[in-house]
Amino acid sequence: MLFAFRWQRAIWLPVLLLATAGDLSAAEPVSYARQVQPLLAARCFACHGPDDAESSLALHEQDASRAETDSGMAAIVPGEPDESELVRRIASTDEFERMPPEGEPLTPDEIALLRQWVAEGAEYEKHWAFLPPEAQPVPEVKQTSWVANPIDAFVLAKLEAAGLEPSPPASKRTLVRRVYYDITGLPPTQDEIDAFMADDRPDAYEHLVDQLLASPKYGEKWARHWLDVVRYAESNSFERDATKPYVWKYRDYVIRSLNEDKPYDQFVREQIAGDELDQVTTETMTATGYYRLGTWDDEPADPLQSRYDDMDNIVSTTAQGFLGLTVGCARCHDHKIDPIPQADYYSMLSFFADVTPYAPRRADPKIYSLHDCSGPEQAERRKQIENQIAEIKTSQYELEQLAISKLPAPEQRRSETEHRQEVLDEHLQENLDASDFATYSQLSKQATELARQLADDSNQPEYVLSLAVCHTELEPTHIMLRGNPHVPGDEVEPRFPTLFGDDLPQIPAMGEGARSSGRRRVLADWIASDDNMLTGRVITNRVWQHHFGRGIVRSASNFGQLGTPPTHPELLDWLTAYLVQHDWHLKPLHRLILTSNTYRMTSTATPEGLATDPANDLLWRFDMRRLTAEEIRDTILQVSGQLNTKLYGPSVYPKLSQEVLATQSQPGKDWYTSSEHDAARRSIYLHIKRSLIVPELSLFDFPETEFSCEARFNTTQAAQALSLLHSEFMQRQAKYLAKRVKSEAGEQLDDQVTHALTLTLGRPADEPSVTAGLALIDTFRTKHGLDHDEALRQYCLMVMNLNEFVYLD
Numbered sequence: 001m002l003f004a005f006r007w008q009r010a011i012w013l014p015v016l017l018l019a020t021a022g023d024l025s026a027a028e029p030v031s032y033a034r035q036v037q038p039l040l041a042a043r044c045f046a047c048h049g050p051d052d053a054e055s056s057l058a059l060h061e062q063d064a065s066r067a068e069t070d071s072g073m074a075a076i077v078p079g080e081p082d083e084s085e086l087v088r089r090i091a092s093t094d095e096f097e098r099m100p101p102e103g104e105p106l107t108p109d110e111i112a113l114l115r116q117w118v119a120e121g122a123e124y125e126k127h128w129a130f131l132p133p134e135a136q137p138v139p140e141v142k143q144t145s146w147v148a149n150p151i152d153a154f155v156l157a158k159l160e161a162a163g164l165e166p167s168p169p170a171s172k173r174t175l176v177r178r179v180y181y182d183i184t185g186l187p188p189t190q191d192e193i194d195a196f197m198a199d200d201r202p203d204a205y206e207h208l209v210d211q212l213l214a215s216p217k218y219g220e221k222w223a224r225h226w227l228d229v230v231r232y233a234e235s236n237s238f239e240r241d242a243t244k245p246y247v248w249k250y251r252d253y254v255i256r257s258l259n260e261d262k263p264y265d266q267f268v269r270e271q272i273a274g275d276e277l278d279q280v281t282t283e284t285m286t287a288t289g290y291y292r293l294g295t296w297d298d299e300p301a302d303p304l305q306s307r308y309d310d311m312d313n314i315v316s317t318t319a320q321g322f323l324g325l326t327v328g329c330a331r332c333h334d335h336k337i338d339p340i341p342q343a344d345y346y347s348m349l350s351f352f353a354d355v356t357p358y359a360p361r362r363a364d365p366k367i368y369s370l371h372d373c374s375g376p377e378q379a380e381r382r383k384q385i386e387n388q389i390a391e392i393k394t395s396q397y398e399l400e401q402l403a404i405s406k407l408p409a410p411e412q413r414r415s416e417t418e419h420r421q422e423v424l425d426e427h428l429q430e431n432l433d434a435s436d437f438a439t440y441s442q443l444s445k446q447a448t449e450l451a452r453q454l455a456d457d458s459n460q461p462e463y464v465l466s467l468a469v470c471h472t473e474l475e476p477t478h479i480m481l482r483g484n485p486h487v488p489g490d491e492v493e494p495r496f497p498t499l500f501g502d503d504l505p506q507i508p509a510m511g512e513g514a515r516s517s518g519r520r521r522v523l524a525d526w527i528a529s530d531d532n533m534l535t536g537r538v539i540t541n542r543v544w545q546h547h548f549g550r551g552i553v554r555s556a557s558n559f560g561q562l563g564t565p566p567t568h569p570e571l572l573d574w575l576t577a578y579l580v581q582h583d584w585h586l587k588p589l590h591r592l593i594l595t596s597n598t599y600r601m602t603s604t605a606t607p608e609g610l611a612t613d614p615a616n617d618l619l620w621r622f623d624m625r626r627l628t629a630e631e632i633r634d635t636i637l638q639v640s641g642q643l644n645t646k647l648y649g650p651s652v653y654p655k656l657s658q659e660v661l662a663t664q665s666q667p668g669k670d671w672y673t674s675s676e677h678d679a680a681r682r683s684i685y686l687h688i689k690r691s692l693i694v695p696e697l698s699l700f701d702f703p704e705t706e707f708s709c710e711a712r713f714n715t716t717q718a719a720q721a722l723s724l725l726h727s728e729f730m731q732r733q734a735k736y737l738a739k740r741v742k743s744e745a746g747e748q749l750d751d752q753v754t755h756a757l758t759l760t761l762g763r764p765a766d767e768p769s770v771t772a773g774l775a776l777i778d779t780f781r782t783k784h785g786l787d788h789d790e791a792l793r794q795y796c797l798m799v800m801n802l803n804e805f806v807y808l809d
Contacts, residue, residue: 030117033127034565039110041337041561043100050334050341059086062124081118090114128566129324129559130339130499132533133573151596154571155619164612167601167621172197174809175205175600177762178622181808182547182594183212185221185631185682186638187762209594213587216647219259220684224630225546226254228712229321229557230271230293231313233705234651235670236358237295237690243670244358245365246465250289251684252648263584264539265528268322272524275467276516282373288467292369295690295706296358303361308485310357315349317708322527324538324559325497332483338560339499342479347495350477354470354517371468372461382461385454392447399440400424403431470516494519496526500533534559536576536584541566543586544575545711547593549625557710567617603809626714627806629700630683636729636800637680639759640736644680651687654679654694657728664691699723724801734797738789741796750774752792760799773799 030036040049040059047054057075058064065076073085081087089099090106098105106114138150139157146166147153159166170178176196180188188196196208212218232251235241257267267287269277274284294313300306316328329335330345359365372379404415407427415423429437453459478488496502505526508518527535538559545551552572555563566572575589582588593599603624609616616623627635637643652674661668671692673679686694690705699719703709724730737756745755753773757765773795780791799805 029120030113032117032123032125033561035113036117037124037337037561039113043103043106043110045336047100049336062122065122065124076118076122078121078123079119081115084118087111087115087118127338127561128569129534129537129563132531133537133576135577136570136574138574139570146597148595148597148600149592150574151571151592152598154568154574155596155598158568158618159620162612162618164609164618164620165606166597167604167606167609169597169600170602170622170809172205173763174602176208178808179205179209179212179594181627181631183209183221183590184215184217185224185628185634186217187635189638190758190762193762205600206591206595209591213590216255216259219255219257220647220682222258222546223251223254224628224684225542226258227251228703228709229317229542230290231317231705231708232293233688233690235689235691236298237706238297238299239665240298241664241670241689241691242298243687243689244292244465245370246463247289247292248649248651248685249286249464250293251651253283253286253289255648255684256283258586261585261587264579264586265530265535265584268528268535269521269524272318272322272527273521275470276518276521276524282462282464285371285373285466285468286464289465291355291467292358292365292465294358298359298362300361304485307357308480311349311352311355313707314352314355315345318527319348320557320708320710322538323532323534324541324553324557324563325534326558326560326562327497331480335560337562340497343490343492344495344497344499346477346479347492348497348523350492350494351519351523353474353477353494353519354472355467355520356469356471365465366463368469369465369467370463371466373464374462378459379461382454382459385450385459389447389450389454392443392450396440396443396447399432399436400428402436403428406431467516472510472514472516474517494522502526530580536580537572539586540575540579540589541572543589544572544593547590547599548619549623550711555710557708567619625808627808628712629697629702632700632806633683633696635805636733637682639800640733641740642680642733642736643682644677646681649685652678652681652685653687654696654729656692656694660692660695695723695727696729721801724806725797730797730800734793734800737796737800738793742789742792749777749788753777753795756792756796756799761802761804 044059046052048057048059050058050060053064055070056067057069058067059075066074066078069075069085071085075084075086077083086099089097091111092098100106136154138153141147141153141156142160143156146156156166169175173193176188176193180186180192196204199207201207232247233244234247235243257270270284270287271290274280274287277284291314294310294317296310297306312328312331315331316326319325319327325338325340327335327340327345327348330340330342332342334341356368358369360367374382404412404423404427407415407423411423411427414420428440432440476491477493479490479492481487481489494505494507496505505522507522510517526532529535537553538556541551541553542556545556552568553559553564553566558564575592578592579586579589598619599622601620601622603622605621609620613620634643653672655673655676656671658667661671671687671689683697686697688705693702701712701715703712737759741752741756741759745751750770753770754765757769757773776798777791777795780786780794781788786794
């Protein structure tokens with residue numbers, strides 16, 4: 001995803017600048033944040049920005065831009081473009097004084113843009129996301145009958161202003177498939193479709209939405225969206241890519257939290273400071289597994305650099321995931337675009353000063369990262385058993401040494417090596433008297449019985465991967481010059497980013513015996529505050545994104561000035577207020593979105609819409625989308641009758657080919673193939689090994705897990721078709737589907753074809769499709785010599801390759 005982000009940024013600025021040309025008109029004021037600032041950043045900041053101020057001119061701040069330059073001229077005179085040196089120099093035809101001195105000159109449209117901006121006063125207004133959300137009135141619209149809830153009014157107001165009509169409502173059959181996938185990630189069964197189609201109540205759809213939101217499948221679907229954001233995987237990456245123990249419990253924590261409709265602000269606090277809350281529980285400790293999800297190098301060439309790389313991963317993920325801010329570049333220098341100085345980055349990092357590494361170098365993660373959540377009685381019982389075993393071992397050791405002392409010197413020396421047990425097996429009994437050997441044997445029996453008790457499930461520790469141990473002696477946090485941890489600069493204290501304008505945080509003093517610094521609790525409370533201007537907007541936008549395929553802000557983890565401006569900023573603020581008013585519960589927000597007429601529109605395009613708004617930014621129709629990787633795999637398992645719907649628990653390992661296993665540095669290492677029944681669980685439960693993503697997921701745009709993923713790419717490439725046609729997984733599922741079709745439809749071939757189409761596409765099979773299916777099966781049998789069962793299997797395979805099967809209308 002890192003390379004993809006760089007590519008996106010590289011093309012974004014030119015595209016934006018081209019777009020500004022069409023925005024120039026005297027009737028529309030120029031936007032500094034949307035039009036001017038990206039242009040200045042792209043063409044001017046290298047010499048006149050936060051790092052350099054050649055000729056005493058800096059253009060990244062309003063006061064600096066007004067200052068007199070070395071030439072004695074004012075670069076910007078507000079309201080007077082003809083007196084502004086900036087305007088004169090960018091428009092000059094003299095190549096020796098024209099700015100910028102390198103690269104192509106500014107285009108006429110870009111010059112006109114800056115001239116108009118100066119004429120209007122050259123105001124450096126704040127970026128929209130850096131202003132607190134304002135209470136937005138629901139707009140007045142003409143077509144009031146189309147408004148099912150306030151969302152529709154906000155959308156319709158923009159459509160009416162653009163002279164567009166909203167698309168008609170989708171059919172009930174289209175809608176039921178759409179909402180099942182959006183909430184549960186699975187298609188409706190035929191019985192579920194029939195039940196909805198037969199429900200004549202005027203609020204039948206609303207009842208369906210409530211039913212689906214109450215389903216545990218909702219959490220299984222929506223947890224994956226959050227796992228993308230927090231770069232969830234179950235291994236360390238790097239060459240050995242060892243498995244992280246118990247990391248699946250964090251995944252289950254997310255699923256349960258969503259199913260219980262845990263308030264999002266609580267969800268935030270538990271992950272950032274679950275070990276510092278007033279009530280620390282197994283659940284809140286599991287939530288701090290958030291800190292253990294990143295990559296970890298077990299043998300770094302530069303341990304200090306690796307440590308700060310790990311901390312950067314936490315800081316960047318926290319900023320992007322919760323706040324929609326990209327702060328990573330401020331690790332090395334002041335942010336070039338957003339008002340995030342380098343000092344702010346390290347002040348934010350200092351909130352995490354007590355976070356220990358995943359594990360000591362090449363050591364067991366149990367030391368820092370496994371917390372035993374067993375109850376006190378269980379822990380005490382286990383401690384007693386362990387003490388008894390230790391006492392027995394001590395007594396046995398004394399008897400062993402007594403016997404060894406009677407051995408010849410060579411055998412005594414051998415007992416001091418790894419061959420000690422061999423020496424004891426050969427000589428113990430003959431060198432102890434009968435009474436001592438009987439005692440030794442009795443002790444061995446007792447030790448075996450105690451070990452059995454210790455291994456009993458009731459006495460096992462309840463480990464969770466978490467922030468189990470914290471640093472209690474905190475070292476000062478320094479700004480690292482150019483991001484180099486070997487060159488520390490000024491010391492900084494915990495402080496919220498200055499762009500928020502909040503008071504300095506009050507960090508409580510560490511009491512005697514404290515296990516952590518308390519800093520993360522302060523940070524968590526600030527992020528989860530009702531007054532934080534970004535947190536509510538960011539999660540509201542993410543919910544919208546996964547219902548409509550893109551957010552109101554398309555750059556869902558970047559609300560800064562390099563991000564994409566919101567298409568409906570007033571709607572985003574109104575929905576954010578709605579979320580907070582509903583105590584941060586996400587299910588009411590889901591319900592509001594899903595019951596809007598905006599969501600229920602058809603995806604059919606109109607000539608007027610395509611001509612006026614081809615990208616559908618105004619939401620005049622619903623956007624068709626391809627199913628996600630998980631939805632495709634889970635749907636195939638469901639229609640074939642093989643889906644295992646078991647909830648929660650350790651991850652499963654589907655069977656992989658030797659060719660896939662061979663892609664690891666140690667082929668097949670740590671891949672424990674599950675039974676076919678277990679491997680048929682939903683994709684959320686598949687083991688996610690960073691160096692070995694299951695092909696059914698990786699081929700359909702499963703994200704890279706090293707960094708936070710705001711949105712998945714949606715590619716169409718040959719390997720997808722090859723996998724859907726030829727993979728062992730698809731061949732096997734086609735066999736199961738054919739067996740199911742034959743069992744449920746009977747022996748008549750036309751009934752089998754009809755049933756196969758109905759099962760896979762969720763609609764009645766039309767006559768042309770049945771006729772084409774019968775013809776294809778006949779070709780399989782007559783031209784290729786396949787028997788009936790194999791011909792039906794090949795037909796079922798074909799049906800699962802139809803566009804209608806993998807695309808959602």
